[in-house]
Amino acid sequence: MGAQGDQPVIRCRGVAKRFGDQTVLHGLNLEIQRGETMVIMGGSGSGKSTTLRMLIGSIPPSEGDIELFGKSIIGMREGELNDIRKRFGILFQSGALFNSMTVGENVALPIREHTDLDDEIINIQVKIKLELVGLREAEDKYPAQISGGMKKRAGLARALALDPQILFYDEPSAGLDPVTSAQIDQLIIALSKQLGVTSVVVTHEMDSAFTIADRMAMLDKGRILKVATREWYERLRDMPVSELDDLSEDERLIRQFLRGDADGPITDRQSTSGYEQALFGDDRPGIQKTPSVEPTRG
Numbered sequence: 001m002g003a004q005g006d007q008p009v010i011r012c013r014g015v016a017k018r019f020g021d022q023t024v025l026h027g028l029n030l031e032i033q034r035g036e037t038m039v040i041m042g043g044s045g046s047g048k049s050t051t052l053r054m055l056i057g058s059i060p061p062s063e064g065d066i067e068l069f070g071k072s073i074i075g076m077r078e079g080e081l082n083d084i085r086k087r088f089g090i091l092f093q094s095g096a097l098f099n100s101m102t103v104g105e106n107v108a109l110p111i112r113e114h115t116d117l118d119d120e121i122i123n124i125q126v127k128i129k130l131e132l133v134g135l136r137e138a139e140d141k142y143p144a145q146i147s148g149g150m151k152k153r154a155g156l157a158r159a160l161a162l163d164p165q166i167l168f169y170d171e172p173s174a175g176l177d178p179v180t181s182a183q184i185d186q187l188i189i190a191l192s193k194q195l196g197v198t199s200v201v202v203t204h205e206m207d208s209a210f211t212i213a214d215r216m217a218m219l220d221k222g223r224i225l226k227v228a229t230r231e232w233y234e235r236l237r238d239m240p241v242s243e244l245d246d247l248s249e250d251e252r253l254i255r256q257f258l259r260g261d262a263d264g265p266i267t268d269r270q271s272t273s274g275y276e277q278a279l280f281g282d283d284r285p286g287i288q289k290t291p292s293v294e295p296t297r298g
Contacts, residue, residue: 006033006034007070008031008032008033008034008067009032009033009034009068009069009165009166009198010030010031010032010055010066010067010068010166010198010200011030011031011032011065011066011067012028012029012030012031012054012055012064012065012066012067013029013064013065013066013067014027014028014029014063014064014065015027015028015029015051015054015061015063015064015065015066016028016061016062016063016064017047017050017054017059017061017062017222018062023222024047024050024222025047025050025051025054025061025222025223026222026223027223027224028047028051028064028223028224029224030217030224030227032198032200033198034165034198035192035196035197035198036198036199036214036215037188037189037192037198037199037200037201037212037213037214037215038198038199038200038201038213038214038215038216038217039201039202039203039209039212039213039215039216039217040052040200040201040202040203040216040217040219041202041203041204041206041209041216041217041218041219041257042204042218042219042220042257043204043220043257043266044204045221046219046220046221046222047219047221047222047223048202048204048219049170049202051202051219052168052170052200052202054066055068055168055200056085056088056090056168057073057076057081057084057085060074060075061074068084068087068088068166069084069087069165071084086114086162086164087162087164087165087166088164088165088166088167088168089158089159089160089161089162089164089166089167089168090159090167090168090169090170091152091155091156091159091167091168091169091170091172092155092170093170093171093172093174093175096155097143097151097154097155097158098143099142099143099144100142101142102139102140102141102142103130103135103138103139103140103141103142103143103146103154103157104123104126104130104139104140106143106154106155106158107126107129107130107154107157107158107161108122108123108125108126108161109158109161110158110161110162111125111126111161111162114162115162125161126139126161127139129157129158129160129161130154130157132157132160132191132194133153133154133156133157133160133187134153134187135150135153135154135157138150138154147180148175148176148180149176149177149180149183149184152172152176152180152184153184153187156187156191160191160195163195164197165197165198166197166198166199166200167191167197167198167199167200168200168202169188169199169200169201169202169203170202171202171203171204171205172184172185172188172201172203172208173185173203173205173208174205178207181205181207181208182207182211184208185208185211185212186211188201188212189211189212199212201213206257206258206260210230210233210234213230213233214229214230215227215228215229215230216228216229216230216233218233218254218257220250220253220257225250225253225254226250226251226254233254233258236251236254236255236258237255237258237259239255249265252264252265253265253266
């Protein structure tokens with residue numbers, strides 16, 4: 001993690017985003033230090049994907065400011081923004097590989113587009129990036145010939161092609177079995193340590209979040225409830241029931257999300273919105289509420 005006092009590599013101040021009359025994000029303040037892994041989490045519709053799209057300059061905020069590497073990207077000219085984009089890589093949820101290209105050609109693409117290196121040097125760079133993600137043997141295979149986990153790793157190798165200072169991950173564990181998901185998590189940790197990159201991970205997978213995070217930010221209905229260390233979130237998740245009376249409403253909501261509990265502010269909010277009544281009517285059947293399972297990974 002960056003030393004205390006260092007300028008944040010990413011800074012959001014008073015960021016809001018509206019689509020027409022709908023406000024999907026408001027009052028976002030967030031600083032991410034050089035070299036740390038920040039996990040941004042929340043349920044569906046919480047604003048995670050919108051936040052990611054604004055951080056990479058895909059969509060502009062309606063209000064506020066976003067700085068990358070100490071420069072505001074708001075209103076930045078496309079050429080200058082593209083120079084900023086060369087300094088970060090993105091692992092999309094699907095891997096987003098080009099099916100008509102081999103794995104090696106996919107990784108080589110950003111190098112060919114943004115550098116003047118000759119083919120021999122590019123081929124060496126491709127092998128290095130694939131080796132970093134344990135995929136060098138798949139260089140000549142097409143995306144249709146490899147598994148979902150391998151596609152994620154190939155997408156990560158491509159994200160690393162230009163030696164980025166920041167890596168953005170969009171639901172890196174989505175659609176993967178638990179073992180493959182754990183392998184991707186360990187790869188994220190290893191790359192952060194080996195390369196010193198700043199990692200921003202958008203996810204709702206709690207096992208993954210608690211494995212990779214230095215700090216975590218919880219989003220709910222477009223606002224950040226808490227930015228804190230992983231240890232703070234672990235203490236809240238594992239807090240004895242006898243101590244819950246002292247928690248704020250936001251902390252109760254966060255705890256329910258972290259544990260996947262059936263009862264709590266999130267489900268209470270659904271009930272008061274008339275959701276259950278719309279589904280079952282006034283004579284809705286009783287639903288057996290069972291405690292959440294313990295996290296499968298520490």
